[in-house]
Amino acid sequence: MFTDPAPNFNFDPQSAAFAADPYTTYAAMRAIDMPYYWEEADTWMLTKMADVEAVALNKNMLRNNEAFVSEIDRKEQQRAINFHDMPYHERYVQVNLLESEGETHSRLRKVVFREFTPAMISRQREAIQTFVDGLLEELSDQNEIDFVSDFAAHVPGHIIGRVLGVPDEDAPKLRHWSEEVVRFFDPGREDADKARAEFATKEFYEYLLDLLATREAALQDDLLSRLIGHRDAGQLSQDELIATAMLILMAGHGSTIDVLGSGMHALLRFPDQNQRLRDDAALMKTAVQEMFRFESPLPYFHRFATEETEVGGRKFPAGTRFGLLYGAANHDPVRFDNPDKFDVGRSPNRHLAFGGGGHFCLGNHLARLDMDVIFSSINARFSGIELADTKVEYKRGLSVRGPKALRMGWKRA
């Protein structure tokens, strides 16, 4: 084994200090000349862009360790993280496109990819615009709002729900189930949260079964109907269909709320950049790209090495678990000039907020379109946007990043 250098930082991702500013810790982690071993999670944490990118692109680095861990050991690991004895969660959440590799992953990804191409997603622009306009209109008489709970939280459920074929009135249910299920991926995993995650998965499953039945009776122009077609053509099983629908609804949900909040927060923290964007709407594309880099909403994923692999100049044995800190890599000064500066015109801006390699985020075009429509609409409708409470608290933990609330004032332009 390697000798750990004595780190000059305290890596405690559940702490308030880390939530307030993870980037100082990331910079200290990048400064040591090897990956940092996080004992608590038995994981080698990668913070340099070159290392994170290399592992994300390495075909021998997998999301799951089924290839080299026996079923008995896997069950034991599942028990150790309290992911056992939850039949619905195990069947529809723990196994899906994101968690699969090889033939299963390629087959499922092919089915879903065609639904999220720029051409398919651009068909949603008008619906997104209409929904956003309606929501902004409702809020426009208020001089002060919580951008997160009053606005951002309402958006992605409606949009992704609409893509899938969920009626608008059910969007709040999706948000509830999504949050209950996703919360259980955070460290801690108390039994009470486990029960809630399992119950939410069961309700979510039963809801989707009912919705599938209505689509089977009369197919429509939506993703769920097309998934039924793929199922009937033998391209995916019923379980895979349910798990895929759940994944689509959950994957684009919390993270979009988070990046809307952090994106708005960045504009308010850097008023010169906000003004630059207001003066030149053509910068919206690079501004959105920068929002994802600056506060990457899903800053942490993992991979397992399936064979002995060299990472960051050292060899690691097969079975090693690596932590890919996208949030850290996206602030690596080797790749980005002034990485802690928010620059709406940054170009090139090749970051890893959507991951890299075979698991590259399928929803990236939809997320970008949401952001483009939303920030363009806000700039057109409102002026004098400013923080009403400068103390903005971010969520704790390693795997998500976004403000809990964002009190801000605005007025009709």
Added chain:
Amino acid sequence: MVKLTFLEADGSQVETDVAPGNSLMQAAVNAGVDAIAAECGGACACGTCHCVLPQDWFERVAAPASDEIDMLEFVIEPQPTSRLSCQVVVTEEMQDMVISVPDT
């Protein structure tokens, strides 16, 4: 080194020298060809590194694998000689090849 030219949709040309063994995508990214977004980094997983090869070169380079063919269905305005640049490996023989890069 192999000299390549990327011809962008606006007519501008980017010349670059690249070592054999790199992908066309890596050559384009390193040369600052903005239209090659290459979002996934070269895993044939995003379809954002679309390029069009000259007919004679298209016939001479190794044929696309099935996953690339699947992905090429989804690029904007695919051409008969379209490729994903991340899947084309640069060889010595490609000296002076001109690769078209459609607008994205």
